[in-house]
Amino acid sequence: MSVAAAGVPAWVDLGTPDLAGAIRFYGELFGWTARMPDEPDSDGYVLFSKDDKLVAGAGAVSTDGQPPTWTTYIGTLDAQATAKLVESAGGTVLMPPFDVLDRGRAAVFTDPGGASFAVWQPVGMVGAELMNVPGALCWNELTTRDPDGAKEFYGEVFDWEVRDTPFPPIMYTEWLVEQQPVAGMMPMVGDDWPAELPAHWMVYFAVNDCDATVEHATALGGTVSVAPTDLPHGRFAVLHDPQGAFFSVIRIAGD
Known part of the structure; x- marks a missing residue:
């Protein structure tokens, strides 16, 4: 087993009130x-794979x-050491480090x-085995009203x-x-960010065709929060799945 790089997004999972519908x-x-x-103690947790490689959980x-x-x-x-850093940097521990079967340790x-x-501290599972291809995670992005505070916090942690x-x-x-981009941050300024929308981490999944994916998602019961839009790095959209979880899709420029 290879070791997930410290400080690099390694996994994403979905919490949903309708697991069968999300599947x-x-x-x-x-x-x-x-x-x-x-394992019998998996509590109904689902592993998603594409081309026989893990991409996400739910x-x-x-x-x-x-x-x-x-x-x-x-x-x-070291999840325990990270939890201490989070607290010392002004964050909050929602779930202290815990074992996830024999796969690894997590904390929230x-x-x-x-x-x-x-x-995610890997033991038997590194995390996602497929990234940066259509149908897989390709970017993680913090949206926050305090970018300066976020720079200090994540720099410390x-x-x-x-x-x-x-x-x-x-x-x-x-x-x-190590001078390589691993994630991004978008400040929540302007009228595009309703006051009731909290700061959050957005997940982006790569697709072959942003517009076709949006059309497909709506046919499956999803809704569009941000319509397909061109950016310097590609064409993206923000969607909600039928249960209400938001995520983004992007056709990366040059792919």
């Missing part, structure tokens, strides 16, 4: 196959009223701006460096590990 939706949309782990929401959401897991070599946090995220690029009217940030 149908994402299976049709991305060509994912769902299976449950062989499980039922743990409490009534919990909103459906995709969670970003960032790789760590919120940053000082209120965005939730998780970490993951030793991330930043590269800012003007993207009028905002400044877009790339998080860097």
Whole structure:
């Protein structure tokens, strides 16, 4: 087993009130196959794969009223040490480090701006085995009203460096590990961000055709939050699945 790189997004999973419906939706949309782990203590957690390689997970929401959401897991070599760093940097530990069968250890946090995220310390499972191809995760992006605070927090927790690029009217940030971009940050400024929308981590899945994927998603019962839009790096859209979890799809320029 290879070791997931520390500070690099390693996994995403979906918490949903309708697991069967989510399996149908994402299976049709991305060509994912769902299976449950062989262990009896998996609590109904589902592993999604594409081309026989793991791409994401899904499980039922743990409490009534919990909103459906995709969670970003960032790789760590020591979940317990990361939890201490989160607290010392001003974040909150929602779920302290816990064992996930024999696959690894996870923990769930919120940053000082209120965005939730998780970490993954691999043991028997590195994380996603397929990335940056159509039907797989290709980018993770923090949206926050406190970008300066986020830079300080994530720099302390993951030793991330930043590269800012003007993207009028905002400044877009790339998080860097060993000078390589591993994630991004979008400041929540302007009328496009309703006051009731909390800070969050967005997940992006690569697709061959953004417009066709949006059309397919709506036919499957999803809804469009941001219509297909051209960006310097490709054409993207923001969708909600039929259960209400939001995610983005992008046709990366040059692919």
